[in-house]
Amino acid sequence: MEIAQIITIASKEFWDRIRNRWVLAVALVFTAFALVIAYFGAAQQGSVGFHSIDVTIASLVSLVIYLIPLIALILGFDAIVGERERGSLDLLLSMPITRLELLLGKYFGLAAALTFSTVAGFGLVAIVLSAQLDFNALLHYFGFMLSSVLLGCAFLSLAVMLSVFATDRTRASGLAIAMWFFFVLVFDLLLLGALVATGGEWGSEIFPYLLLANPADVFRILNIFSLNEVRTLYGLTTVFPPALAHPWLLGLVMLAWIAAPLGIATWRFRK
Amino acid sequence: MADISTMQTETRAAVIVARGVHKHYGSIHAVDGVDLDIHAGELFGLIGHNGAGKSTLFKMMLGLIPTTAGEIRIDGAQVTGGNFRAVRRTIGYLPENVVLYDNLTGLETLQFFSRLKGVSPAESGPALERVGLAPAAKRRVREYSKGMRQRLGFAQALLGNPRILFLDEPTSGLDPEAIRSFYAILRQLRSEGVTMVITSHILAEIQERVDRLAILTAGKIQASGTVQALREQMDLPLWFTVRVAQEDFAAVRAALGHLPVGAIEAHDDHVTVQCQREAKMAVIAALATLNGRVRDLTVREPSLEDVFFGFSD
Numbered sequence: 001m002e003i004a005q006i007i008t009i010a011s012k013e014f015w016d017r018i019r020n021r022w023v024l025a026v027a028l029v030f031t032a033f034a035l036v037i038a039y040f041g042a043a044q045q046g047s048v049g050f051h052s053i054d055v056t057i058a059s060l061v062s063l064v065i066y067l068i069p070l071i072a073l074i075l076g077f078d079a080i081v082g083e084r085e086r087g088s089l090d091l092l093l094s095m096p097i098t099r100l101e102l103l104l105g106k107y108f109g110l111a112a113a114l115t116f117s118t119v120a121g122f123g124l125v126a127i128v129l130s131a132q133l134d135f136n137a138l139l140h141y142f143g144f145m146l147s148s149v150l151l152g153c154a155f156l157s158l159a160v161m162l163s164v165f166a167t168d169r170t171r172a173s174g175l176a177i178a179m180w181f182f183f184v185l186v187f188d189l190l191l192l193g194a195l196v197a198t199g200g201e202w203g204s205e206i207f208p209y210l211l212l213a214n215p216a217d218v219f220r221i222l223n224i225f226s227l228n229e230v231r232t233l234y235g236l237t238t239v240f241p242p243a244l245a246h247p248w249l250l251g252l253v254m255l256a257w258i259a260a261p262l263g264i265a266t267w268r269f270r271k
Numbered sequence: 272m273a274d275i276s277t278m279q280t281e282t283r284a285a286v287i288v289a290r291g292v293h294k295h296y297g298s299i300h301a302v303d304g305v306d307l308d309i310h311a312g313e314l315f316g317l318i319g320h321n322g323a324g325k326s327t328l329f330k331m332m333l334g335l336i337p338t339t340a341g342e343i344r345i346d347g348a349q350v351t352g353g354n355f356r357a358v359r360r361t362i363g364y365l366p367e368n369v370v371l372y373d374n375l376t377g378l379e380t381l382q383f384f385s386r387l388k389g390v391s392p393a394e395s396g397p398a399l400e401r402v403g404l405a406p407a408a409k410r411r412v413r414e415y416s417k418g419m420r421q422r423l424g425f426a427q428a429l430l431g432n433p434r435i436l437f438l439d440e441p442t443s444g445l446d447p448e449a450i451r452s453f454y455a456i457l458r459q460l461r462s463e464g465v466t467m468v469i470t471s472h473i474l475a476e477i478q479e480r481v482d483r484l485a486i487l488t489a490g491k492i493q494a495s496g497t498v499q500a501l502r503e504q505m506d507l508p509l510w511f512t513v514r515v516a517q518e519d520f521a522a523v524r525a526a527l528g529h530l531p532v533g534a535i536e537a538h539d540d541h542v543t544v545q546c547q548r549e550a551k552m553a554v555i556a557a558l559a560t561l562n563g564r565v566r567d568l569t570v571r572e573p574s575l576e577d578v579f580f581g582f583s584d
Contacts, residue, residue: 004389008387019374088372091427093335094333094359095387095388096359097387098356
């Protein structure tokens with residue numbers, strides 16, 4: 001494997017997103033949402049202004065869990081199928097580059113753009129809030145940012161995978177939306193449904209492990225567990241066995257969610 | 272396959288070798304048993320109708336798609352094998368209807384591809400100059416005309432001084448002036464010993480310029496060799512146009528009467544005569560006996576179109 005080839009592809013993808021202001025737009029969206037949530041998140045309780053980092057993060061988590069998977073899927077769904085459909089893939093593949101290098105280059109370039117937007121967008125808010133945060137609170141907030149980056153990278157990996165499988169862009173975009181619905185909206189309902197339908201008889205043992213089968217849930221657990229103030233608010237995570245509740249373990253699960261779809265994509269792309 | 276290559280080209284080493292190459296998509300045989308030897312420093316033409324399998328064959332030669340059966344070697348190495356990277360570095364490719372990145376400038380496009388090829392990005396400027404795009408170097412490809420994109424694609428193929436060039440319909444979208452300068456570059460490359468494979472559906476354009484060619488029909492090579500060898504093999508008739516006054520038409524018929532000629536047709540001020548190649552000199556000799564009554568004489572050789580359609584029909 002030649003790293004230089006990966007870097008060439010990745011930097012083109014990254015600078016494309018910088019140039020067409022994709023990175024800027026997404027970063028601004030994140031900044032705006034984070035600021036609004038931090039300052040007006042408690043408006044329902046009759047007060048305005050920044051209160052607690054834990055509550056802010058909890059609100060941001062509920063937002064990010066919808067937003068980041070969607071943004072990542074939109075970013076990556078045409079990575080390969082787009083080149084194929086436009087007719088530029090043949091020329092790329094005629095270069096002294098392997099399919100794995102091309103795929104990784106695409107992935108890392110897009111992931112860099114998404115990471116940059118996420119870190120810049122939420123990081124700006126951290127700077128704004130820094131005067132009101134102690135070290136521990138900052139640590140929590142950085143944990144949230146890191147897990148947001150991982151969440152984005154996991155869904156980007158899924159997006160790149162379906163961009164290899166799809167035969168055209170239209171189908172790829174349909175698959176991306178379906179994937180978003182499944183992981184973000186349907187998956188938890190299915191699990192809860194199964195749990196309720198069996199009266200809790202079935203699955204209460206494996207239930208926590210099934211949550212690991214969804215990167216969005218892993219993200220939620222990662223953030224909720226680090227927040228004492230809100231942990232009790234969430235019914236779902238209270239059934240989570242302490243053995244699994246190590247941030248580094250959950251981080252590894254996220255990394256697996258990044259590696260596995262890329263691995264499948266590579267296998268398929270080489271065929 | 273009829274291989275009627277000249278002795279001269281046979282003695283040179285084959286750089287691109289295809290043996291028993293098949294490509295099947297379900298029941299469709301896009302390429303159906305192709306054998307080819309393309310020699311070092313040769314300008315080789317591949318002609319055929321749309322859908323004859325030219326682009327598919329190209330893609331297999333470049334290792335972009337696998338063969339269903341058979342193998343292709345470039346410089347002795349399998350194009351899909353382990354050392355493909357070394358082989359690829361010696362290859363330039365201009366795909367049919369080249370698609371480049373609209374959001375990059377011409378210069379950035381070449382810099383991107385030179386990095387992928389492991390060539391210094393500093394080569395990009397001279398490459399643009401070579402195809403006459405230097406004034407448009409800083410403009411986005413989005414603003415380029417079809418012909419300019421084609422020239423940029425060609426410049427891309429030339430990056431890193433490849434020893435082998437695959438050019439798929441390279442002149443489509445080019446104006447006559449650009450076609451001329453395109454072939455001037457090819458001539459120069461040929462003198463430098465670059466091996467080139469070119470496809471075109473503009474047969475008249477290609478026939479005077481290639482060393483040898485292969486005619487591909489429905490995935491099969493119908494014939495290959497030099498244009499002259501193909502003409503001879505086809506044994507297509509020649510056409511004489513004999514300019515004479517109307518009162519001499521009969522004399523022409525009489526002079527040619529004993530020769531194995533085909534149709535003799537009278538027109539306003541000339542007679543057309545069809546004959547086989549072996550009768551050519553005899554016809555000229557017979558016409559010479561008419562002592563100045565023949566005002567002009569032209570011989571039309573069968574064009575590559577005739578050869579092409581003769582083979583593919």
